[in-house]
Amino acid sequence: MxxxxxxxxxxxxxxxxxxxxxxxxxxxxxxxxxxxxxxxxxxYRHFPSKAALREAVTERWLDRTSERLGEIASGDGPAALRLDAWLSGLFEAKRHKAGDDPELFATYMVLIGESSGVVERHVADLVGQLARIIENGHAQGAFAPPVPDAPTAARAVFDATNRFHDPAYAADWSTPGITTAFEAVCHLIQKGLAA
Amino acid sequence: MxxxxxxxxxxxxxxxxxxxxxxxxxxxxxxxxxxxxxxxxxxYRHFPSKAALREAVTERWLDRTSERLGEIASGDGPAALRLDAWLSGLFEAKRHKAGDDPELFATYMVLIGESSGVVERHVADLVGQLARIIENGHAQGAFAPPVPDAPTAARAVFDATNRFHDPAYAADWSTPGITTAFEAVCHLIQKGLAA
DNA sequence: GCGATGACAGATATTGAAATCTGTCATCGC
DNA sequence: GCGATGACAGATTTCAATATCTGTCATCGC
Structure with missing residues (x-):
């Protein structure tokens, strides 16, 4: 045994x-x-193929990030602050993963490129969390009614911050001025959502 | 002869x-x-290396796009409309290049990956055009004072629309819903800049 | 004299044979 | 009976020999 x-x-x-x-x-x-x-x-008794095994590893890795962010999304403070915390949290999480162990990060970038389905689910999850914050902010009276609807507005926020969470841009996360650029985009978004 | x-x-x-x-x-x-x-x-009498030759081809190709957009940036209508036209123009130009002849587009994507300096200049050029529109909009009273300054705000607008002009995302430019996503981001930006 | 040429050395890419890996399954031991 | 095993076929990767390409330069023809 x-x-x-x-x-x-x-x-x-x-x-x-x-x-x-x-x-x-x-x-x-x-x-x-x-x-x-x-x-x-x-x-092979537990995973049908090498691809499935690698996908499962990728999924686990991505889920670790979304869990921590989910807590922010489900919180109950002012939506504008939660949105800031959420976006900064996403950026910081990715930035540290990329900066701390570049080789391991490169490994996961390869895995991510292989399993588009897993990534799609992960993105859908994150966008869903954003939608919760946006709807919540609207209910609180802090945000204008989402245009054209909360899911689309959430996706717009996610898209607008692409440069700060898409691993493809990892190379510029360590360039000077990246924080300024991030804050400028966040400001644009906050003002774009505000009531 | x-x-x-x-x-x-x-x-x-x-x-x-x-x-x-x-x-x-x-x-x-x-x-x-x-x-x-x-x-x-x-x-080799006219170009010092194969790399330089390929860079020159890339530069020519990129310049063709920035020229047409430069005309919009230098126009004199309301800044909000010009910004919309400029962003749509950039998206449409890239989208058509990618859709009309995918193989040629793939070729240029490879060239772009080789010559980062040329791309940096191209991006700086485009961001400069955006800065002109934003400053102009502020002068017209249509836009709030740029935060923290016009170049940074311009870069923020450029970053926020990444998904709609970075060739790396070319694959989703033909997916359904891309227009909705683009309009949602544009709306966010317009509201984010407005006075 | 001056731009064009093509032979050449070193760097890079291609190719095909050999080695390794993936995924299956008949068989084994508990 | 049931999960683990390892031999196996076909797919994929590696590696080294071969071919092609880049960039230079002595030479040519106008």
């Missing part, structure tokens, strides 16, 4: 470790199995 | 043609020279 039963979670943990160590190009299913001390056939 | 003298312009024309025909990966300096009926050594 192995030290622990083989579960999807343990496999995901091992896959993250292997991806961290070898990078997305070199990490193989055999490596993951070896890290777990099992045969690669056993991994 | 050749039918026409060998000029930088004729070389650029031939390079565009070769890029169109073979794509960025296969187009060689020898191909360009052959298209012109000269030896490749002669091409």
């Amino acid at each position: 192995p030290p622990e039963a083989l579960t999807p979670d343990r496999i995901l943990e091992a896959t993250e470790e292997v991806l961290r160590r070898y990078g997305p190009a070199k990490a193989t299913v055999v490596d993951v199995a070896r890290a777990l001390g099992v045969s690669h056939g056993s991994v | 050749p039918p026409e003298a060998l000029t930088p312009d004729r070389i650029l024309e031939a390079t565009e043609e070769v890029l169109r025909r073979y794509g960025p990966a296969k187009a060689t300096v020898v191909d360009v020279a052959r298209a012109l009926g000269v030896s490749h050594g002669s091409v």
Whole structure:
């Protein structure tokens, strides 16, 4: 009997470790199995394909960010402050992930490029959180009625801040002036939503 | 004596043609020279390297767009209308380039990735045009004083519309709902700038 | 004299044979 | 019986030999 039963979670943990160590190009299913001390056939008992395994890792990683932001979205202070906190939180989270361990971030960028479905769900989740803040702000009387509706306005806010959360722009998150640029866009958005 | 003298312009024309025909990966300096009926050594008499030649082609291509927009920026109607026309003009121009001939567009995307300096100048040019419109709008009393200043506000507008002009997003310019998304962002920006 | 040429060296890209990996499944041991 | 195994076929990647390309420059023809 192995030290622990083989579960999807343990496999995901091992896959993250292997991806961290070898990078997305070199990490193989055999490596993951070896890290777990099992045969690669056993991994396929829990995940139908290598792509599905990598997608699951990506999903877990993205979910870690959306959870923390979800708390801000579900809070109950003034919507304008929550919107600021939410947008800054998103930017800061991504910026730190990119800055702290660029190699690991590059790995996830590759994974993200592979699994568009997972990313779409993640974006839909985030935009949903924004929509909650916007509707809430309208109810509080702080924001004008969303144009043309809350989901579209939320998506507009998400789109307008693209440069500060889309990993494709990670390279300029460490350039001087990026904070000024971010604040200018936030100001534009706040004024654009205000009652 | 050749039918026409060998000029930088004729070389650029031939390079565009070769890029169109073979794509960025296969187009060689020898191909360009052959298209012109000269030896490749002669091409190097006018451009110091293949990279410089490709940059010049990219610059020409980008300048074609900024010229048309420059006319809108220099116009003298109400700033809000000019801003709308300018942003729509930029989006439409890119969208058509991407939609009409996807292969050629892909070619230019590769070239753009190679020559960051040229792109930076192009972006600076466009942001400068936006700054003119914004300052003008403020002078007309239509826009609030730019925050924190016109160049930064202009850059914020440019950043906020990233999804609608950065070639990296070309894939979603043909998805349904893109027009709604664009209009929502424009509305946010107009309200964000308004007096 | 002056721009054009093409042979050349070093850098880069292509190709195909060999090695590795993915995903399946008949078989094994508990 | 049930999950784990590892041999296997087909797909993919690697690697090194080969071919092509870039950029230079001594030489040519006008």
